[in-house]
Amino acid sequence: xxxxxxxxxxxxxxxxxxxxxxxxxxxxxxxxxxxxxxxxxxxxxxxxxxxxxxxxxxxxxxxxxxxxxxxxxxxxxxxxxxxxxxxxxxxxxxxxxxxxxxxxxxxxxxxxxxxxxxxxxxxxxxxxxxxxxxxxxxxxxxxxxxxxxxxxxxxxxxxxxxxxxxxxxxxxxxxxxxxxxxxxxxxxxxxxxxxx
Numbered sequence: 001x002x003x004x005x006x007x008x009x010x011x012x013x014x015x016x017x018x019x020x021x022x023x024x025x026x027x028x029x030x031x032x033x034x035x036x037x038x039x040x041x042x043x044x045x046x047x048x049x050x051x052x053x054x055x056x057x058x059x060x061x062x063x064x065x066x067x068x069x070x071x072x073x074x075x076x077x078x079x080x081x082x083x084x085x086x087x088x089x090x091x092x093x094x095x096x097x098x099x100x101x102x103x104x105x106x107x108x109x110x111x112x113x114x115x116x117x118x119x120x121x122x123x124x125x126x127x128x129x130x131x132x133x134x135x136x137x138x139x140x141x142x143x144x145x146x147x148x149x150x151x152x153x154x155x156x157x158x159x160x161x162x163x164x165x166x167x168x169x170x171x172x173x174x175x176x177x178x179x180x181x182x183x184x185x186x187x188x189x190x191x192x193x194x195x196x
Contacts, residue, residue: 044070097143123180
């Protein structure tokens with residue numbers, strides 16, 4: 001009897017983990033016929049990392065107590081050392097169009113900011129294509145006076161552009177392949193607080 005209950009419990013746990021990846025809370029809306037059926041959705045990691053906290057505090061300064069963030073480890077440049085994609089949420093750093101996305105790279109003393117992309121929405125799509133050795137990303141933009149749209153941003157050799165609007169508008173009816181990170185449903189108390 002114990003073995004069968006253990007086996008059933010294991011199956012339920014496996015099924016629950018699979019559903020967390022396969023059925024995210026945040027699904028990309030269809031805009032201009034752009035097809036995201038081949039996208040794998042991945043929720044953010046929830047384990048606090050003191051080095052990421054330190055890098056965040058250095059950037060946001062005084063307002064760090066009101067900041068929450070979500071992150072995923074993603075190897076964007078193929079060096080087998082994952083970068084950090086962080087989505088930062090706070091009334092002090094977000095605007096009508098969204099919140100900043102930050103890309104950090106691991107260095108000997110800690111995490112170094114590679115790019116800060118303002119006015120973004122999650123999830124953040126990392127495509128299978130690369131530019132200057134780094135994977136291209138797609139951002140959804142949606143704010144009061146503009147239409148919802150998707151923008152392709154590429155690494156210029158040093159960084160990604162500071163705004164999705166400095167990228168290229170995604171072509172209509174395009175089929176996108178890649179992964180959508182930070183696919184969580186965000187609430188007031190979700191994410192990682194910089195004020196532990």
